[in-house]
Amino acid sequence: MxxxxxxxxxxxxxxxxxxxxxxxxxxxxxxxxxxxxxxxxxxxxxxxxxxxxxxxxxxxxxxxxxxxxxxxxxxxxxxxxxxxxxxxxxxxxxxxxxxxxxxxxxxxxxxxxxxxxxxxxxxxxxxxxxxxxxxxxxxxxxxxxxxxxxxxxxxxxxxxxxxxxxxxxxxxxxxxxxxxxxxxxxxxARRIENGNGASAGxxxxxxxxxxxxxxxxxxxxxxxxxxxxxxxxxxxTMAVTPVAPQAQVNYTSPIVSTTSRFNSQYRRLISEMEPGRHGDLVVEVLHVEPPAPDNNFFGDKMQRCVVTDYTESPLFSDSSRMPVDLAIRGQRLAWCTIHQVDRINKMPQLQKYGKYWLRGAKCVYAGNGNVGFAVQIHPKYMRTILVIQIEDGDAALEPLNARRQEVLQAPVQAALPEPLPDRIIDNAPEEQVPYHEP
Missing domain, CATH: 2.40.50.140 (Nucleic acid-binding proteins)
Structure with missing residues (x-):
């Protein structure tokens, strides 16, 4: 029965x-x-x-x-x-x-x-x-x-x-x-618009x-x-990971021109984010992975990418260990997971080196003591657009482009390998052996 x-x-x-x-x-x-x-x-x-x-x-x-x-x-x-x-x-x-x-x-x-x-x-x-x-x-x-x-x-x-x-x-x-x-x-669609981590709706x-x-x-x-x-x-409720102490950040929130459509009182630099906090982010995508099954949402897909706004925080992973082509010094890169990517209203196709507006992104632990970001829709808000591609020339990109130019122009000091104990390195000029005809 x-x-x-x-x-x-x-x-x-x-x-x-x-x-x-x-x-x-x-x-x-x-x-x-x-x-x-x-x-x-x-x-x-x-x-x-x-x-x-x-x-x-x-x-x-x-x-x-x-x-x-x-x-x-x-x-x-x-x-x-x-x-x-x-x-x-x-x-x-x-x-x-x-x-x-x-x-x-x-x-x-x-x-x-x-x-x-x-x-x-x-x-x-x-x-x-x-x-x-x-x-x-x-x-x-x-x-x-x-x-x-x-x-x-x-x-x-x-x-x-x-x-x-x-x-x-x-x-x-x-x-x-x-x-x-x-x-x-x-x-x-999810609509989270509180910089202190509260969820709207x-x-x-x-x-x-x-x-x-x-x-x-x-x-x-x-x-x-x-x-x-x-x-x-x-x-x-689910277990909540203890919040790590907030990193000391010297950056200030960017001043956005009034001509930009991406003005928001919840806009944050990613270096200002700490676990559990929400914010609107302007980022550049440096690496994109194909969509994969979402373990948190049955039947849905997620997409992971590496993002940055070129600010630095000790909570992020070492940039040299991230799958990116640019030589970026310090800890300026973070993983971002976009959940239910097929359901987000007007979700654009993520492109490498594209600039995007992430609305209501949440700072979460990504493993190994580092943090990343997650974008997730909320069932109460049906048509909220969470990810928008920002066109070149928009005023919202001016602070990011300035930091990008500064970071990429600075030389990256790579550590030289130390010689092995049994190896002798002689920097003297090579001896020129005269050519003798038989």
Missing amino acids: SKITALNARGNGAIESIADYKDQLKSSMLLSLQDLRPNLITSVVLVVVKVGDVMMTKGTDYMLQLRVADPTTGVNNTMPLSIFRRTASSMPDIRSPGDIMYLEAVKTNQVEQDCHLYNSFHTSWQVHNYSVSVEDTSPIIQYLRQWWQGTSMCTLRKSPAKVAAPPASDHVNDGTFTNNDMDISEDH VLNSNGAISNPIADNTHPLAVAASAVSAAPRNTNH
Whole structure:
């Protein structure tokens, strides 16, 4: 019997507490939202708290954003759920908050300190609409309905998104993904515009899922104030590498002409960046690798390149060890990884010696104690352009070109090899032996 069939079957044992609810989930091979970790492909059952509008992405597919919860997280600590479909009519039949969804083969991803849910090619679902009785369903579905009816959010239901969903024959709406339903060019763009490392668009107070819920999560007695005041447990987040001390930098932020389109209050020199900080960068690409599978995003591709703005920082790798053709002294080069390169809106083709604007780049550890940069899209911002090629002559390139000329004109002192102990080097002029005819 499949999980979907099992959830449709009427159960005999009633669920009386959170512990019983978790036991039922475990026996059904399901995870609660509180137990989710990044980079999983799992099955969950949840309650829709907020319903967004269906939006087009690049005109090729559609996205529906929801806020979901369950008794382990509470309605004040919802989790984002993004559903992508090839057509709007193939979206789940979500009619209002309070609808119960079962998702099989859904994937999780870490965005800052929040865990997000996304569908995949193999995701299937059921929807139990709030307006239809769940008397003949499993104890899990019945418990979620009772829990939702006991929350204060039940009276604050938002109008559902206008989705042209096909009519369902009953209250269960099944959906199964095929490769044709999911377009690989989905455009969920990242917009990070905070130089102090904060992420725009995702509110931790509304997206965290880690609040442990105690006795006040009973389906008939949920106190929203008690839920919001519960202490936070951040064990669900990914491990964060300790931030290295900031390097002493003598450079100042470049003054950009008002005629340049790349004016930004978040513009930074790469030497001013430290791990965990975001900024808008103007860089030159000195080495480009072909796109490769992205281990952080299932089914997507990433592209690595070596970038510089010719400022120097002790956090960067030694330039002599980087795969570049130019002889650059000091520590001025860094690896940059562009995630989900096929999905970024208007992503240009990276070219060697091309100049680019990297919006919202994050300074991250790249291994061996050195740092690099990462550019990653955010699912809440659909059309933000993150990488732009800067044409020659733009005022934004004047500071970079000046530093480039200064660095490349300075001689690079290469260490001469020391002679071996048993080798004698004689710098005297070679003796001219006269030519004798026989």
